[in-house]
Amino acid sequence: MNLDLRREKEKHERRESILNAAENVFFSKGYDRCSMEEIARNAQLSRALLYVYFKDKAAMMRAIVLRSLQNLRDRFSQAISQSELGIDQVASIGQAYYDFSREESDYFDVLTHSGTFPHLLDEDEHSVALQCCGDEIMQLMVEALERGVADSSLSPDRVQDPVKTAYFLRGAVHGVIMETRQPDQKARDLPEADVLIRYTIEMLGHSLKA
Numbered sequence: 510m511n512l513d514l515r516r517e518k519e520k521h522e523r524r525e526s527i528l529n530a531a532e533n534v535f536f537s538k539g540y541d542r543c544s545m546e547e548i549a550r551n552a553q554l555s556r557a558l559l560y561v562y563f564k565d566k567a568a569m570m571r572a573i574v575l576r577s578l579q580n581l582r583d584r585f586s587q588a589i590s591q592s593e594l595g596i597d598q599v600a601s602i603g604q605a606y607y608d609f610s611r612e613e614s615d616y617f618d619v620l621t622h623s624g625t626f627p628h629l630l631d632e633d634e635h636s637v638a639l640q641c642c643g644d645e646i647m648q649l650m651v652e653a654l655e656r657g658v659a660d661s662s663l664s665p666d667r668v669q670d671p672v673k674t675a676y677f678l679r680g681a682v683h684g685v686i687m688e689t690r691q692p693d694q695k696a697r698d699l700p701e702a703d704v705l706i707r708y709t710i711e712m713l714g715h716s717l718k719a
Contacts, residue, residue, distance in 0.1 A: 512694050514713050519718060521555075521575055523562070524562050525546050526552060527548070527552050527554070527559060527562055527563065527569070528569065528572055528573060528576065529550075529552075530548055530551035530552035531548050531551075531552055531566070531569040531570075531572075531573065531613070532573055534547055534548050534551055535569075535570065535573065536615045538714075540566070540570060543566070544566070545559055545560075545565070545566055548566065548569070556582075559710050564633070567628035567631065568631075568633055568635070570626060570628070571628065571629065571631070571633065571635045571636075571639065572635055573619060574619055574620070574623050574629065574635075574639060575627070575635050575638055575639050575642060576616070577613070577616035577617075577619045577623075578617055578620065578639065578642040578646065579642055580609070580613055581606070581609055581620070581646060582606040582615070582642055582645050582646045582649070584606075584608070584609050585602050585605055585606075585646060585649045585650070586649060587605070588601035588602050588604065588605035589601065589602065589649060589652075589653055593660075594656075594657065594660055594715055595653050595654060595655070595656035595657020595658065595659070595660055595662050596657045596662035596663050596717070596718060597662070598653035598656060598657070598683045599650075599653050599654060599657060599663070599678065599713075599714065599717070600676075600711075601713055602649070602650060602653060603678065603682045603709070603710040603713065605704070606679070606682055606683070606686070606712060607682065607686055607706045610686045610690075612671075621687075647672070647675060650675035650678065650679065651671045651672055654671040654675060654717075655669050655671050656673055657717070658671075661719050662718070662719060663717050663718065663719055664717060664718060664719045666717075667716065667717045667718075668717055674717070680714070681713060682706070682709060682710070683711065685705060685706060685709045686706070688701035688705070689705060689706065702709075
């Protein structure tokens, strides 16, 4: 490995370690209750060096939002690759979203609340990547729906607009996930989360089935 490649690799690794430290602080204390000084201590770096990689903690949070989106995109892509029929791919995406909410709960929360983050749309090196990754996630859902219509596993009458249908499906599954995360779930006599999610995905599939 030549010197330039080694330096670039070291720079990338240090940037990732800073983001790991920022995640530890943000997720444990909350974005508003932490400082760059605290993140620097967690990363075992000077605050001055921290600013070489990120201009402020808002830039770090945008990078963490991007990490969350990339994680979800990769899960959707993997879910789609496991099935051929569009209707099965749509179901796999729903299950992947639920798994994401359980296995990467901090990332799920970041995406759930990202709309309230005032600096999300600030221009920096993450801006284009954030938009592209969000578009890629939606496109994966749309393509699964279009594939289902093409292979006759989904009804063309019920999937007349794949984009709107994708938003509907995402909203429906997200809403049920949020119900399962309520602290009074047992008191309200809700079914087990896994059972409720599986039922939701099955019912959504029936509503679109050819």
